[in-house]
Amino acid sequence: MSKRSKIILAIIVVFFIAALIWFGKKNSNGVVEFETESPFRTTIVKKTVATGKVIPLEEIEIKPQITGIIDKILLLEGAQVNKGDLIATVRVVPNEQSLISAKGRVDNIKIGLNNAEISYKRNKNLFERGVISRAEFENIELTYKQGMQDLKNAQNDYQIIKIGSSGSGASANTNIIAQMSGTILEIPVKEGDQVIQSNNFNAGTTIASIADMSKMIFEGKVDESEVGDLVKGTDIQVSIGAIEGVKFPAKLNFIAPKGIEVGGAVQFKIKADVSLDTKYFIRAGYSANADIILEEKDSVLAIKEALLKFDKKTEEPYVEVLMADGSFEKKTVKLGTSDGVNVEVLKGVTKDDKIKIWNKASKDDEKKVK
Template identity: 85%
Template structure:
């Protein structure tokens, strides 16, 4: 072999070795090491949030017992009252036709009484002389007494229509008093307004609404998909929009047996007794949210939901577990309760397994790439 041929072969060998070294380094750069996490034990609480408001447990509306005009309002909204306190007075404006009719009944009752009185006196004289029997006299006496009572009743009716009362016994018709102790929430009328009494055909005009502000309840709505998991008597937490950073404990005491459709979804009403804090004044109608625990599991094996992937064909959840040779194996897992961040793992992985964090390479691999 000539010297020139040896030189050419040497150059080819050097180039071949250089190529092998270059390809080796290139392959080494392509290896990406992913960060991993291990399963852990934690408490998972699944909650739902019900939106609603806080309202008084006991609230009543005060309505007049007679039609008239508000003469005077004694108290203001927000005032504390006791049962029987005077809130307002009503001035009666009698109906002219009813007044004339009542006056006519009084006059007729007087005529009957005068006639019965004459008959009574005549019969009494005859009875005193022994002309008639006692039974006949007692019949005439009864008619006379009934005529006196009829006149009294007619006069009372006339006074009620004219003044709204028939003496001291009828003062409640024109005096609007509190029917319970509490706080006046609203007085929707003002002096001079006409009011109508409540009857079988009309609910009547509301003069005031009173509530016991020391007993409040939460009223909210829950979706049909979650109402089946609620248990009457469960403890919940109520957050009031107007009071930041404070949660009031409450106890669920009512779940509606019938739902109402709102926006294409069926909602069920719930109620809960709220335990108040003396440091905060709760106003009726405050908007509020209730955190309701649907399911709670203590110290269960869990992983972060971000570690999960789902098979495109079977839609089963899986993770990738690191093997001894630094490769990753696809492992199907069976899941339990989730709180939106962590999820319970029933089968598939153990506490020692290292699970791949998707799309997050380790710092060392990043440095190698650079």
């Protein structure tokens, strides 16, 4: 055998060995085996979580009835009060122009009253002697009595402007009284602060806020996609961030008729009465979450959502079912309620079907679907 023939033979042997190695590696890739899972019967609960806070059902703000300066604060935040308890007192700083005007009105009425008194005494003697008629005397007497009443009213107005009270019936305007029984949540002012009375043009300065801490409600928001499933009177569970591991029962009692746009999404306010546990002290403003059941179905045929695929063209959901010959067949399914893990199957598969678990799916596998 020539040298050239030996070289050619060696090349052929090398190619033959390489081919054997390539075919060996290719055949060593076993068939991808998929595990299967059958539909099962379970209870599916569709829930949503509303974020919000816990606040008192009844809360009021105490505002002064007169403009002045806080003279004394008698109670502290957190104190328990009964209706009528004194919280603070206000010292009046009178407006000089108003004070002068009120004093001038008193003086003018005194001048007129002096003349009316002289006329009354003179005509009384004339009436007693029969010089003037009773009707004429009664008119003079009425003028005199009206003058006395006008003087009294003017003097009261002057005292109110000067000290905040007329002097009769104590200083009601300068005393800040609790208008309900409860807990003082906040006193946003301090002694020496100037306060403004409540009127038609100004809400006035808040001196204290009081709430009944025995009656609390949950106030939160839900998305517009879920508000349609809410029903008043539904029992919900409220979890408070500051109290771990405890859920408080509550009853939904309000769903806002109008939504508010928050971050590009429309949300609706909800409220629920919370049943408190006396073992825990719930503070106003605690952040909280409410678990709300939107829909619940018992003993329905379901599969895990991870078994689903969606057709790229029709976007219909489907699964692959194991056939007798070991291959998988695509079957379109009709779905019902989902809880995010399991989904109800209304049509498409039976309890005995074995559905492919998409643990090693690839594009080539999808092409093999019948």
